[in-house]
Amino acid sequence: MSNSRIYTAALIVIGDEILSGRTQDKNISQIAKWLNVQGIRLGEVRVIADDMDAIAEAVNILRERNDYLFTTGGIGPTHDDITVDAVSKALDVDVIIHPTARAILEKYYADKGGVNEGRLRMARVPDGAELIENRMSGAPGIRIGNLYLMAGVPHITAGMLDALTGTLEGGAPLLSSTLGAWAPESEIADVLRAAEKAHEGCQIGSYPFFRNGTVGANFVVRSTDAHELETCRVALKAGLEEAGYEVTDGGI
């Protein structure tokens, strides 16, 4: 029996490289999708510069108003990796060398020149933290309270998410169902509004596109209740057909 409470998470993406436009973020979307499967909703994301005070401020605001807070980025070996320091500041705890993290790094770097000062930075954690397994490279992720500090490199984050799968308490996963039509969304706005209004607990998102010289849109119905979702989907499909559009199940 699934839990009917709604669980929420926030995400802080840490890194000047996202704010400068140099790097295209890929973690928001992969963490959002992973959270959906855990029955947790991503409610807010902030992208913050490599700045101690800005990170600490965002950490304290978001960890208090969400069940979970994830961060990505800033846990590597270089001078611009300050997430552990900023989180420790926010939580008012010391930074310590985690003995298991140190052992993992010593093993990982045994045939790669050993652990130097930069590499040892990756064993630093806020006092009281546990490690999150890194299945891709050496340095682990970090959990402390409801905070999860993940890597910035998307495929390393993916491995950490995999290691966390099933370990977070969540509610009913958010289900979705998609319909598509070659309809300008401006022609069927009232159909969407009526369908959403008539089905409590359902949300309808409208995502227009322009392809092969023609406009169309996909309509994503979302609900945690499978029955409501299906009822809303059927009503929306009927409304769109009544408005004169052919509807494609699963979207275009």
Added chain:
Amino acid sequence: MSNSRIYTAALIVIGDEILSGRTQDKNISQIAKWLNVQGIRLGEVRVIADDMDAIAEAVNILRERNDYLFTTGGIGPTHDDITVDAVSKALDVDVIIHPTARAILEKYYADKGGVNEGRLRMARVPDGAELIENRMSGAPGIRIGNLYLMAGVPHITAGMLDALTGTLEGGAPLLSSTLGAWAPESEIADVLRAAEKAHEGCQIGSYPFFRNGTVGANFVVRSTDAHELETCRVALKAGLEEAGYEVTDGGI
């Protein structure tokens, strides 16, 4: 002579589709790059759900602590497009139909079935707003005070940015120079730190990668001062070479 003051902007990405993971955001990166060229730094991004109060709260916090605030998304014709309402609430002004926007839409939709209720939503603006030209489709963007409300669809936003180019007061553009090396960043962390420390006003970002079975990293030096940037780049290159790595100008 360029202005030495630092101008900052924030961005609010509005839309459940980003938070659900359905859509991969592309606006953060394109707006960040465009701002750099205008001499304005993107300091913070928030991704917010389609929720009036959450949007209004973020608008009021971010418009006050930045020179400019951009939003993307939520200015279309459907029920989930509530950016204009949320911004009007934040600014405590009425929502009005902008006569020029209405005329633009009437012309655009003249041979597409005319302006209906949904389409007329796209002429709604906070009282006192000006329009931002939309070179791709009908509905314009909106400027009020230091707020710029842009489309969610990236190529429409691109057209609006193009229309705004050169119209925002900015400082010296942030310059950057990239070096690459097949070096594990954990081996050269001290070289990076030393180079950054020795060159005031320069920041060095380290961006590791894993290609063809080997790790490497690109190092991006950023400064608004071309001379400092070049001095720092030369020093960093020498440091990396001294550490035994071949350095590629422009990055790998």
